[in-house]
Amino acid sequence: SQKIEQNSEALNIQEGKTATLTCNYTNYSPAYLQWYRQDPGRGPVFLLLIRENEKEKRKERLKVTFDTTLKQSLFHITASQPADSATYLCALDETGTASKLTFGTGTRLQVTL
Amino acid sequence: GAVVSQHPSWVICKSGTSVKIECRSLDFQATTMFWYRQFPKQSLMLMATSNEGSKATYEQGVEKDKFLINHASLTLSTLTVTSAHPEDSSFYICSAPKNMNTEAFFGQGTRLTVV
Numbered sequence: 001s002q003k004i005e006q007n008s009e010a011l012n013i014q015e016g017k018t019a020t021l022t023c024n025y026t027n028y029s030p031a032y033l034q035w036y037r038q039d040p041g042r043g044p045v046f047l048l049l050i051r052e053n054e055k056e057k058r059k060e061r062l063k064v065t066f067d068t069t070l071k072q073s074l075f076h077i078t079a080s081q082p083a084d085s086a087t088y089l090c091a092l093d094e095t096g097t098a099s100k101l102t103f104g105t106g107t108r109l110q111v112t113l
Numbered sequence: 114g115a116v117v118s119q120h121p122s123w124v125i126c127k128s129g130t131s132v133k134i135e136c137r138s139l140d141f142q143a144t145t146m147f148w149y150r151q152f153p154k155q156s157l158m159l160m161a162t163s164n165e166g167s168k169a170t171y172e173q174g175v176e177k178d179k180f181l182i183n184h185a186s187l188t189l190s191t192l193t194v195t196s197a198h199p200e201d202s203s204f205y206i207c208s209a210p211k212n213m214n215t216e217a218f219f220g221q222g223t224r225l226t227v228v
Binding site for chain 2: 004034036041042043044045046049089097100101102103104105106
């Protein structure tokens with residue numbers, strides 16, 4: 001069966017450290033993999049998109065890697081800040097058209113002072 | 114980035130009544146929009162694809178007669194929850210891609226509580 005797994009436990013880290021979140025998938029062949037941020041009671045906000053032929057993507061303090069052999073993506077936030085506290089969702093896009101996204105359950109990140 | 118607006122942000126309704134949720138793309142045209150549902154501590158689950166000028170496409174297990182979708186213009190899709198019951202209480206979110214091969218833009222979501 002198809003599965004997208006993210007760390008179900010909350011991730012607590014200290015301000016200034018690097019947060020690393022994991023997204024593993026089974027029985028999917030995504031053309032794109034996307035990461036979103038979701039705050040409580042709000043819709044997801046797009047962060048980064050990485051294509052199947054890309055290994056790594058960066059945007060400011062964010063970095064995403066994509067290993068289609070391992071079927072895994074890692075999402076890094078460097079120099080983390082309390083404002084980075086949120087739930088982070090990975091989403092698979094098998095068509096590459098930003099259309100039907102299949103989401104993981106998300107990982108809640110808590111950055112403390 | 115593009116803006117997708119959803120209204121209302123929250124609604125409380127009595128069991129048996131119908132509720133309409135609007136999703137608008139404010140600065141771009143969207144021939145396709147998507148409706149998701151999210152239960153507490155769970156992932157977003159795609160309910161249906163809203164197509165401008167044609168019938169919506171529903172995911173397996175989603176009742177099309179209960180969740181009516183209308184995409185009458187290039188900037189507006191509506192989701193009507195008919196004869197709502199307490200188990201329909203959830204967070205409903207719409208999204209629209211601005212262009213092909215890019216990210217999706219999400220509305221702020223609608224919290225529906227059926228009492």
